[in-house]
Amino acid sequence: xxxxxxxxxxxSVANVAVGFDxxxxxxxxxxxxxxxxxxxxxxxxxxxTAIHGADNxxxxxxxxxxxxxxxxQLLRHLGKEDLAIDxxxxxxxxxxxxxxxxxxxxxxxxxxxxxxxxxxxxxEEILHFAVLGEQIADGAYHADNVAPSLLGGMILIRNNxxxxxxxxxxxxDLYAAVVHPEVEVLTKDARDVLSDKICLKQxxxxxxxxxxxxxxxxxxDYDLLxxxxxxxxxxxxxxxxxxxxYEVKNAAISASALGCSISGAGPSIFALCKxxxxxxxxxxxxxxxxxxxxxxxxxxxxxxNQHGAVVIE
Amino acid sequence: xxxxxxxxxxxSVANVAVGFDxxxxxxxxxxxxxxxxxxxxxxxxxxxTAIHGADNxxxxxxxxxxxxxxxxQLLRHLGKEDLAIDxxxxxxxxxxxxxxxxxxxxxxxxxxxxxxxxxxxxxEEILHFAVLGEQIADGAYHADNVAPSLLGGMILIRNNxxxxxxxxxxxxDLYAAVVHPEVEVLTKDARDVLSDKICLKQxxxxxxxxxxxxxxxxxxDYDLLxxxxxxxxxxxxxxxxxxxxYEVKNAAISASALGCSISGAGPSIFALCKxxxxxxxxxxxxxxxxxxxxxxxxxxxxxxNQHGAVVIE
Numbered sequence: 001x002x003x004x005x006x007x008x009x010x011x012s013v014a015n016v017a018v019g020f021d022x023x024x025x026x027x028x029x030x031x032x033x034x035x036x037x038x039x040x041x042x043x044x045x046x047x048x049t050a051i052h053g054a055d056n057x058x059x060x061x062x063x064x065x066x067x068x069x070x071x072x073q074l075l076r077h078l079g080k081e082d083l084a085i086d087x088x089x090x091x092x093x094x095x096x097x098x099x100x101x102x103x104x105x106x107x108x109x110x111x112x113x114x115x116x117x118x119x120x121x122x123x124e125e126i127l128h129f130a131v132l133g134e135q136i137a138d139g140a141y142h143a144d145n146v147a148p149s150l151l152g153g154m155i156l157i158r159n160n161x162x163x164x165x166x167x168x169x170x171x172x173d174l175y176a177a178v179v180h181p182e183v184e185v186l187t188k189d190a191r192d193v194l195s196d197k198i199c200l201k202q203x204x205x206x207x208x209x210x211x212x213x214x215x216x217x218x219x220x221d222y223d224l225l226x227x228x229x230x231x232x233x234x235x236x237x238x239x240x241x242x243x244x245x246y247e248v249k250n251a252a253i254s255a256s257a258l259g260c261s262i263s264g265a266g267p268s269i270f271a272l273c274k275x276x277x278x279x280x281x282x283x284x285x286x287x288x289x290x291x292x293x294x295x296x297x298x299x300x301x302x303x304x305n306q307h308g309a310v311v312i313e
Numbered sequence: 314x315x316x317x318x319x320x321x322x323x324x325s326v327a328n329v330a331v332g333f334d335x336x337x338x339x340x341x342x343x344x345x346x347x348x349x350x351x352x353x354x355x356x357x358x359x360x361x362t363a364i365h366g367a368d369n370x371x372x373x374x375x376x377x378x379x380x381x382x383x384x385x386q387l388l389r390h391l392g393k394e395d396l397a398i399d400x401x402x403x404x405x406x407x408x409x410x411x412x413x414x415x416x417x418x419x420x421x422x423x424x425x426x427x428x429x430x431x432x433x434x435x436x437e438e439i440l441h442f443a444v445l446g447e448q449i450a451d452g453a454y455h456a457d458n459v460a461p462s463l464l465g466g467m468i469l470i471r472n473n474x475x476x477x478x479x480x481x482x483x484x485x486d487l488y489a490a491v492v493h494p495e496v497e498v499l500t501k502d503a504r505d506v507l508s509d510k511i512c513l514k515q516x517x518x519x520x521x522x523x524x525x526x527x528x529x530x531x532x533x534d535y536d537l538l539x540x541x542x543x544x545x546x547x548x549x550x551x552x553x554x555x556x557x558x559y560e561v562k563n564a565a566i567s568a569s570a571l572g573c574s575i576s577g578a579g580p581s582i583f584a585l586c587k588x589x590x591x592x593x594x595x596x597x598x599x600x601x602x603x604x605x606x607x608x609x610x611x612x613x614x615x616x617x618n619q620h621g622a623v624v625i626e
Contacts, residue, residue, distance in 0.1 A: 020513075022521045158525035159518070164540060166528055197510045200333075203519070203546070205472070208335045210520050212471035214527040215479055227477060233516070 004037035005115045006313035009108035010152075010305050011093050012100040013178060013270045014144035017231040017261035018210040022157045024100070026148040026305035027176060030093035032101070033312070034067055034108040036116045037086050044082040046072050046113075053091040065089075066102045067109030070133025074110045074126055080117065087112070094298075096187070097180045098264035100145030106133030107150035111309035123151055123308070127163055138187065145264065152308030154217065170304045171220035173275050177257070177283035179248065180268040182296040185241045190265035194237055202232050222258060222274045229259020229272060242267045248289040255285040276301070317350035318428045319626035322421035323465075323618050324406050325413040326491060326583045327457040330544040330574035331523040335470045337413070339461040339618035340489060343406035345414070346625070347380055347421040349429045350399050357395040359385050359426075366404040378402075379415045380422030383446025387423045387439055393430065400425070407611075409500070410493045411577035413458030419446030420463035424622035436464055436621070440476055451500065458577065465621030467530065483617045484533035486588050490570070490596035492561065493581040495609040498554045503578035507550055515545050535571060535587045542572020542585060555580045561602040568598040589614070 010031040014024040039047070048060045048068050062068035067089055075081045087109070095101050110130045114121055130146045140160075147155045147165050158164040209228040216224035239245040242262065248269050252260035256278050257271035269286060273279040283299045290297040323344035329336040352360070361373045361381050375381035380402055388394045400422070408414050423439045423446065443459045460468045460478050471477040522541045529537035552558040555575065561582050565573035569591050570584035582599060586592040596612045603610040 019520065019524065021517045022524060156521070156524050156528060158521040158537075158541065164521075164525070166525065166537075168528065169531075194513065196513055198513055198516055200507065200509055200511055200546075203511055203516045204334045206516070207332065207520060207523055208469070208471040208477075210524055211332065211335060211469050211527050212477070212479065214524050214531075215469060215481065218482075218527075218531050224471075224479075228471065233513075 002116065004035060005112050005311055006033060006035045007108045007112040007115060007309055008033050008312045009104040009111060009149045009309035011104055011300070012145045012148040013176065014100060014264040015234065015262065017229045017235065017259055018206060018213050019156070020234045021142065021144055021160065023155065024144040024148040025154040025176070026152050026308055027178060027300055028302040028305045029300060030099070032092055032104040032108050033090040034105070034112045035088040036071070036112040038116070039084040039086045041084050044084045046075060046081070046085050046087060049086045049088055051089045051091065054089070057095065058089070058091070064136065066133045066137045067105040069136045070106040070130050071109040071113040073132045074113055074129040077129065078117065078120060085113065085116065094180055096184060098185070098262065098266045098268040099178070099180060100149055100264060102137035103134050103145030104149045106130040107146055107309045109133060111150060115311045127151070127165065131163065148308065150309050152306045154304055156214070168214065168217050170217060170306070171222065174304055175273045175276055175279035176270055176302050176304065177252070177273060177279045177286060178263060178268055178270045178300045178302070179283065179286040179290060180298045181242070181244070181290050183243055183267050185265060185267045187265045190238055190241060193241060194234065198233055205232050225272065226258040229261070231261050235261050238262055238266060242269070244290055244293045244295060245269065247293070248286045251285040251289040252282050255282040257282045315429065317348060318425050318624055319346060319348045320421045320425040320428060320622055321346050321625045322417040322424060322462045322622035324417055325458045325461040326489065327413060327577040328547065328575065330542045330548070330572055331519060331526050332469070333547045334455065334457055334473065336468065337457040337461040338467040338489070339465050339621055340491060340613055341615040341618045342613060343412070345405055345417040345421050346403040347418070347425045348401040349384070349425040351429070352397040352399045354397050357397045359388060359394070359398050359400060362399045362401055364402045364404065367402070370408065371402070371404070377449065379446045379450045380418040382449045383419040383443050384422040384426040386445045387426055387442040390442065391430065391433060398426065398429065407493055409497060411498070411575065411579045411581040412491070412493060413462055413577060415450035416447050416458030417462045419443040420459055420622045422446055424463060428624045440464070440478065444476065461621065463622050465619045467617055469527070481527065481530050483530060483619070484535065487617055488586045488589055488592035489583055489615050489617065490565070490586060490592045490599060491576060491581055491583045491613045491615070492596065492599045492603060493611045494555070494557070494603050496556055496580050498578060498580045500578045503551055503554060506554060507547065511546055518545050538585065539571040542574070544574050548574050551575055551579060555582070557603055557606045557608060558582065560606070561599045564598040564602040565595050568595040570595045
């Protein structure tokens with residue numbers, strides 16, 4: 001058993017155009033890092049000793065902190081909540097970016113504690129606790145960012161309540177270009193802008209695209225993936241919250257992206273691409289579209305990350 | 314080149330619980346048969362010489378007949394509309410059953426003419442003409458019955474307008490039990506009963522089930538198929554049109570069906586099952602539930618038919 005463990009959990013792209021609340025995939029970077037170590041302090045229990053890179057915006061109180069709460073729930077489940085464990089959080093990705101920042105922290109938190117205790121549970125078994133942590137930040141019991149961040153891969157969540165979660169096949173040449181513009185979109189606004197009702201016709205169209213997207217992954221049929229990556233329900237409602245959305249999307253498509261849409265609740269925008277070279281070209285075009293409008297932004301190019309949360313020390 | 318060709322095209326189950334307007338599969342039986350032959354009559358063109366088994370309910374006028382119109386459109390496309398061809402239609406399945414009766418006729422019609430001309434086009438290429446025939450009966454350009462009836466298999470229609478049609482993988486042990494009760498459900502009523510709007514929440518749930526159903530087929534994961542085969546949108550609205558629907562469904566589930574729902578617009582009810590023996594047990598239970606309510610019915614047990622329309626003579 002180690003005395004200290006450091007874990008990395010990656011950012012993730014939820015919704016993936018055709019799978020609102022049910023699809024998400026992990027990126028190679030950015031991501032959060034969390035260190036946990038056994039402490040010899042007399043007061044037992046989990047303690048967050050420091051949070052780096054968050055400008056004091058995240059709570060040190062365990063019960064109010066995504067990573068802390070998730071880890072504590074896992075420790076309680078294991079009957080180990082009295083163990084003196086110190087947690088140090090290194091936020092290395094932007095908040096409110098639509099890249100699953102709180103989910104990465106929650107995933108890293110449970111992964112770190114599980115690793116410190118020498119892996120009593122599998123990743124699949126600790127997912128529930130990570131989702132509980134995410135719920136602190138998001139209010140909803142949702143795995144579309146947490147599951148990819150923890151497990152890696154392109155994840156289908158058949159049902160969030162039951163955590164009926166599945167890794168989908170990933171074609172070898174599938175890359176993501178993701179641009180995070182420095183504008184604020186509150187998750188609450190992103191939710192509020194959505195109508196409770198949709199047209200049956202739209203639902204049929206989206207269903208056809210969703211099913212074809214799954215089949216396209218399975219067959220590594222990039223043309224089918226491209227025809228399928230169209231969100232006729234959520235994107236048209238949320239696009240207005242993101243300045244330059246359609247300019248960026250058009251730039252991505254013109255540069256041969258398979259498809260392009262909003263990452264999670266935004267403002268980040270992702271494109272899926274065939275091959276690294278295309279992803280780089282697409283990413284540069286998206287970046288340029290934001291920069292021309294004087295919007296600061298960061299670009300991330302990545303394969304679909306198949307590992308999820310990993311012990312790095 | 315033959316002087317005469319006889320073709321069988323099978324019945325089909327559209328919607329398949331989770332794929333309203335986008336999924337359908339073919340059965341081994343029942344189905345329609347169509348014979349076409351070159352004629353030496355002086356007046357050229359396609360002529361329907363007889364329709365058997367339809368109680369004079371189907372038009373002999375080519376342009377008004379599903380099979381006739383479909384075949385004629387194909388002949389026109391091939392520049393052969395002046396050829397003197399006689400068509401004889403053998404209806405061997407019930408109308409208005411929700412089993413794709415008109416689609417089977419349309420599929421058989423185009424398949425027969427294409428075969429008579431020694432297959433100038435592939436099945437994929439003649440699909441469009443069969444859908445045009447179905448449109449005569451149904452009013453809509455829809456391939457969810459025609460495509461499985463012609464091509465065979467479990468079919469995903471990403472998009473009806475473009476006929477972006479795909480055969481899905483089928484687990485070896487997948488069987489269907491389908492019961493047709495002798496009650497009338499008009500397709501118009503089945504359409505009218507559907508609300509134009511649905512809840513976003515239902516759409517998410519149905520999407521999760523649809524995506525998981527595709528994945529379940531791919532992985533031959535029968536448990537996942539079973540968890541996925543739930544229609545939260547269409548079935549609750551249409552169930553009231555079919556007497557004893559929930560009794561029959563409960564009987565199927567109790568007898569270990571993976572799932573059970575309405576076939577097409579009804580009144581037929583299908584169940585998917587693992588293995589022939591289970592399908593027979595499930596079919597018997599469904600049959601009994603109708604019979605106990607004094608509703609005459611026919612039972613069909615079948616693997617997913619992988620061949621679709623075939624030349625039988």
